[in-house]
Amino acid sequence: MINLPKVLRSFQFAGQGIIDLFRYENNAKVHLLVAVVVVALGSWLGLSATEWALICTQVGLVWAAEGFNTALEKLCNRVTTQHDPLIKAAKDLSAAAVLILGITAVVVGLLIFGPKLILMYNE
Numbered sequence: 001m002i003n004l005p006k007v008l009r010s011f012q013f014a015g016q017g018i019i020d021l022f023r024y025e026n027n028a029k030v031h032l033l034v035a036v037v038v039v040a041l042g043s044w045l046g047l048s049a050t051e052w053a054l055i056c057t058q059v060g061l062v063w064a065a066e067g068f069n070t071a072l073e074k075l076c077n078r079v080t081t082q083h084d085p086l087i088k089a090a091k092d093l094s095a096a097a098v099l100i101l102g103i104t105a106v107v108v109g110l111l112i113f114g115p116k117l118i119l120m121y122n123e
């Protein structure tokens with residue numbers, strides 16, 4: 001039997017996590033701003049449903065990676081604030097994951113927006 005109140009509470013906690021991510025984390029604020037600009041640009045250029053699906057996927061992946069990265073950073077800081085090579089490796093690898101998805105998002109953005117912007121410029 002599904003415990004519905006427990007499921008709803010989990011959504012509430014996750015929602016609080018989303019609010020905290022964009023309220024307190026500088027990098028997440030940058031990602032939010034970029035997403036707003038991309039959505040505005042996409043609305044202006046009139047993207048297809050498939051293009052919107054790709055953009056939404058990229059935005060979601062980067063935001064989710066930022067959330068995981070922030071969570072891992074906080075755990076690392078709880079483990080130790082002393083210099084530790086394993087903590088450094090964990091933080092850097094986690095940041096690398098965000099960067100990889102960020103680069104992928106930029107490439108997808110260029111593939112979708114690039115031709116449309118070039119076409120507009122040449123008209």
Ligand SMILES: Nc1ncnc2c1ncn2[C@@H]1O[C@H](COP(=O)(O)OP(=O)(O)OP(=O)(O)O)[C@@H](O)[C@H]1O
Nearest residue numbers: 027073080081082083084085087088089091092095
């Ligand atoms: N306890 C630690 N031991 C070793 N290296 C660390 C430790 N804490 C952070 N670092 C390293 O120092 C650099 C900066 O990390 P820091 O956590 O200050 O900034 P950040 O990873 O950009 O996070 P934030 O978004 O909180 O500023 C990174 O290369 C990280 O791996």
